[in-house]
Amino acid sequence: MSAALQHWWDESRQEVQSRTTLLQQNHQLREQLALQMQERLRLTELEDENRRLRDMVGFRQAVGLRLKPAHITGRDPSNWWKTILLDIGSDQGVAEDCAVVTTAGLVGKTVAVTHTTSRVRLIVDPNCKVAALVQETRSPGIVEGVFDGLGSAPGCRMNFIGRDAKVLPNHTVITSGLGGVFPKGIHIGTLEPAAFSESGLYKRAQLKPAVDLNRLEEVFVICR
Known part of the structure; x- marks a missing residue:
């Protein structure tokens, strides 16, 4: 092999080796970046959960009720807005017709309880009825x-x-x-403009729930 050909061969081999090394380094950097992003997401999620738990601890100490913390473990896709499933049940002191709340306000009530789970009917379910008061005027309603x-x-x-x-x-x-299910004074929501009913015998108004029921993760069950 001539000297010129040998020189070309050596340079080509070094170029291939350099390119291979760069590709390996690029792959390693991508893996490191992906791991760092996963770790950042994990830490962010932990910070959010810790904040929610601190709020729950403070709320539990402030309200003076017998509260049992619970996580939402399931929702029925066909009845997404009607019920949720919790990870505590009768073994933890939960019974049917217990109010369920968050630090923001009322969520609903338990309607079916096993030893380790509870199904909760949400306040946006038409079958859920709550005796209520307008705080500013003390006007009652349902x-x-x-x-x-x-x-x-x-x-x-x-x-x-x-x-x-x-x-x-x-x-x-x-x-x-x-009614005995929901303790007095739990925030349900805020009123929108009121109007007379079809019969004209009373007023009614749409109400914006205090709790964002689509973003529930942890709740309290008020045990009697």
Whole structure:
């Protein structure tokens, strides 16, 4: 092999080796970057969970009720807005008809309990009825879920507000304590403009729930 050909061969081999080395380094850097991103996401998730748990601990100490913390473990895809499943049950002191809350307000009530799980009916379910008060005026009424099934997100409505009640948009609605299921004073939501019912005998108003029910992760069950 001539000297020129040998020189060309050596340079070509070095170029291939350099390219291979660069590709390996690039692959290693990509793997390191992916691991760093995963670790950053994990730390962010831990920080968010710690913040929520700190809020829950503070809330638990402040309210003076017998609260059992729980995680949401499931939702029925066919009834996404009606029920959720919790990871605690009768072994932890939960029974049917226990109120379920977050630090923001009312979520619903337990309707079926096993030894280790509980199914909760959400307040936006039309079958959920809550005795309520408008905090600013003390006007009573009944909050129930509203779902037209036409693509709009479910919500709540306060019915049976007195004809002469001075209720205004953004007034706060809380549980009244009547009925024995929901303790008095739990935040349910805020009112939208009121209107008379079809019969004209009472007023009713749409209500924006205090809790974002689509983003639930942890809740409290109020055990009696």
